[in-house]
Amino acid sequence: MAFPRLIRFVRGPLVAACLTMPSWLQCQSDGNEWTIVAGAALGAYSGGILGTVGGVMPCGYALNPSSCSLTWTLVGAGIGGVSGGHIGSVSRERMGDLATSAAIGFGVGTAVGVVLAPFVHHYTWQDALAIGMIGGAIGASPKGAAIGLAAGLAGGVLLWRVIPTATSEDALQTALLGLAVGGISGWMAEALQVGGNGAVVFPMSVAF
Amino acid sequence: MTTDVGRRGCDAYTSENVAVLWMVPRDDNDRRQLDSWCRAVGPIVFVPNASIEVADAGPADPVVLAVWNVSLGAGNLRAFLEREIGLRCGPQPHVETHALLLLQEAFRQDESVPPDRPGAKSQFTLREREPIGERVDIERVASECGLSLLYIPSVRNGDRETGGKREDLGNAILSTLPLRDPFAMELPREASRRVATGVVVDFPDGRSLRALSLHFNTFPGPWKLLRTGNSSRVRQALALAEALTLMEAQPGAEQIATLAGGDMNTWSTHEGAFRQLMAAFPDSPEWHGEPTRGSFPTDHLFFRKGSTPNGFSTPVSYHPVTVDYNSDHRPVIAWMLLGSR
Numbered sequence: 388m389a390f391p392r393l394i395r396f397v398r399g400p401l402v403a404a405c406l407t408m409p410s411w412l413q414c415q416s417d418g419n420e421w422t423i424v425a426g427a428a429l430g431a432y433s434g435g436i437l438g439t440v441g442g443v444m445p446c447g448y449a450l451n452p453s454s455c456s457l458t459w460t461l462v463g464a465g466i467g468g469v470s471g472g473h474i475g476s477v478s479r480e481r482m483g484d485l486a487t488s489a490a491i492g493f494g495v496g497t498a499v500g501v502v503l504a505p506f507v508h509h510y511t512w513q514d515a516l517a518i519g520m521i522g523g524a525i526g527a528s529p530k531g532a533a534i535g536l537a538a539g540l541a542g543g544v545l546l547w548r549v550i551p552t553a554t555s556e557d558a559l560q561t562a563l564l565g566l567a568v569g570g571i572s573g574w575m576a577e578a579l580q581v582g583g584n585g586a587v588v589f590p591m592s593v594a595f
Numbered sequence: 596m597t598t599d600v601g602r603r604g605c606d607a608y609t610s611e612n613v614a615v616l617w618m619v620p621r622d623d624n625d626r627r628q629l630d631s632w633c634r635a636v637g638p639i640v641f642v643p644n645a646s647i648e649v650a651d652a653g654p655a656d657p658v659v660l661a662v663w664n665v666s667l668g669a670g671n672l673r674a675f676l677e678r679e680i681g682l683r684c685g686p687q688p689h690v691e692t693h694a695l696l697l698l699q700e701a702f703r704q705d706e707s708v709p710p711d712r713p714g715a716k717s718q719f720t721l722r723e724r725e726p727i728g729e730r731v732d733i734e735r736v737a738s739e740c741g742l743s744l745l746y747i748p749s750v751r752n753g754d755r756e757t758g759g760k761r762e763d764l765g766n767a768i769l770s771t772l773p774l775r776d777p778f779a780m781e782l783p784r785e786a787s788r789r790v791a792t793g794v795v796v797d798f799p800d801g802r803s804l805r806a807l808s809l810h811f812n813t814f815p816g817p818w819k820l821l822r823t824g825n826s827s828r829v830r831q832a833l834a835l836a837e838a839l840t841l842m843e844a845q846p847g848a849e850q851i852a853t854l855a856g857g858d859m860n861t862w863s864t865h866e867g868a869f870r871q872l873m874a875a876f877p878d879s880p881e882w883h884g885e886p887t888r889g890s891f892p893t894d895h896l897f898f899r900k901g902s903t904p905n906g907f908s909t910p911v912s913y914h915p916v917t918v919d920y921n922s923d924h925r926p927v928i929a930w931m932l933l934g935s936r
Contacts, residue, residue, distance in 0.1 A: 436821065439820075439821055439824060442824055442825070443820065443824060443825040444825060446824045446825050446826070446867075447825040447826075447828075447829075447862070447866055447867060447868075448863070448865050448866055448867060449829075449867050450829070450867045450870060450871060451829075451867070452823075452824050452825055452826035452829050452867055453823055453824055453826050455824065456823065456824020456825065456826065457824070459824070460824075500817070507816075508716075508717070508718035508787060509718070509786040509787045509816055510816055511628075511816070511818070513816075513818040514816040514817045514818045516818070517816070517817035517818040517820070517821050518817050520821065521817065521821070554862065554863075554890045554891065555890070556862040556863070556891070
């Protein structure tokens with residue numbers, strides 16, 4: 388079985404991380420390793436995709452945009468993965484809600500992709516799938532993504548109108564950044580909320 | 596290495612009687628997709644010699660250079676030639692100075708564009724702007740103005756037929772000077788197919804210059820975007836630089852100066868793609884500081900002297916024209932001075 392092997396693989400580093408944590412952090416688990424892995428995977432997927440989308444415009448300015456984009460993806464996936472793993476360790480129910488929301492987002496995104504495909508001449512079925520994946524990532528963190536997108540769009544349009552050298556590209560860039568930062572922050576906020584008492588609860592118990 | 600030189604691919608459909616050196620992306624998946632676009636276009640058009648009368652131009656006089664996205668015939672090319680270059684088309688075409696034009700979104704409309712082939716892919720019909728008056732295709736402009744022409748179509752423009760005529764679009768090079776040794780660099784697939792179109796231009800005093808007309812993609816498809824981030828134009832810029840280097844490394848290849856220009860679809864001159872091209876073409880003129888499509892600086896001219904510059908130096912008086920001649924891009928113009936060799 389791949390999952391138990393994966394859990395054994397990540398247990399060591401997590402235990403080490405727990406041992407080095409300051410006292411105001413806790414390491415605990417409700418004992419369901421499957422929800423921890425599922426939460427971490429969902430968070431990593433959502434955060435990674437959101438990070439990639441957030442890096443689209445800034446990385447256009449890089450001489451090596453692929454490395455830049457990979458950095459954004461990994462940072463997003465890291466934050467999302469840790470947050471998701473934590474949520475999975477604390478609340479199976481909340482994890483289920485997020486997974487359902489991600490599935491709805493994926494479905495809506497894929498439907499949009501399928502509808503768009505005949506009208507965008509260079510789209511393939513892979514592009515429809517990619518739109519579904521982006522929809523799923525947003526669906527897994529809908530509140531944060533929506534707030535971030537709205538704030539980013541408003542800020543971007545303001546920049547565009549106020550600063551003479553700013554362009555519509557800057558507005559779009561700020562909106563996408565907002566979406567990404569909002570969505571990833573949504574994962575962190577969710578992780579903080581399910582922990583209760585203001586404590587950050589990490590997903591593995593220290594057991595010898 | 597991402598590019599193959601001389602590999603047969605699309606040329607089976609587009610070259611016919613024109614000997615063209617092809618450089619194509621190595622990625623097999625990209626190749627399949629690009630070939631499906633390629634099957635839908637007509638043959639390359641190559642008219643090596645101009646018939647226009649060039650009065651008063653001495654063998655080493657400056658040559659006017661222009662880069663322009665003509666927006667599928669919406670841009671009034673004949674009016675541009677007449678007003679900006681002083682080139683009169685018609686029964687006895689006439690101009691007082693030599694000219695070299697690097698054009699994007701040129702179109703050809705005739706019977707040579709094939710009816711549907713198996714596995715061929717067309718884009719939807721593009722009409723970016725309504726033309727003022729008659730849309731004139733690139734072959735007719737070349738013919739009526741007595742210019743030499745290289746036209747390499749990239750994609751079929753829609754499935755529709757008008758009176759048995761079908762339409763494709765791509766990059767073109769028009770000149771009063773003779774052209775030879777055409778080459779095509781298929782850029783990595785990011786969205787629709789793009790082919791950098793190149794040729795060697797012979798000047799009256801015997802020296803030669805390599806010229807390239809470029810058109811980069813605006814934005815990748817979502818799948819490419821997730822896989823590579825926003826690196827479309829940088830990937831295309833790097834592939835172009837690599838293809839040029841590979842071509843120059845071919846046995847017997849001429850080591851001459853290279854002029855490249857086109858619609859790079861750049862949103863800023865801080866973009867990675869623009870900076871990569873400036874590095875690959877270190878003798879390029881400095882950006883003139885003005886946008887050429889809306890508020891975006893999309894259209895540029897690049898230059899490198901190469902190992903045998905032959906007296907060619909950085910183009911001068913580089914500037915956008917104030918009017919767009921009904922295209923969605925403003926043309927940019929510069930002058931090539933011919934110094935002593």
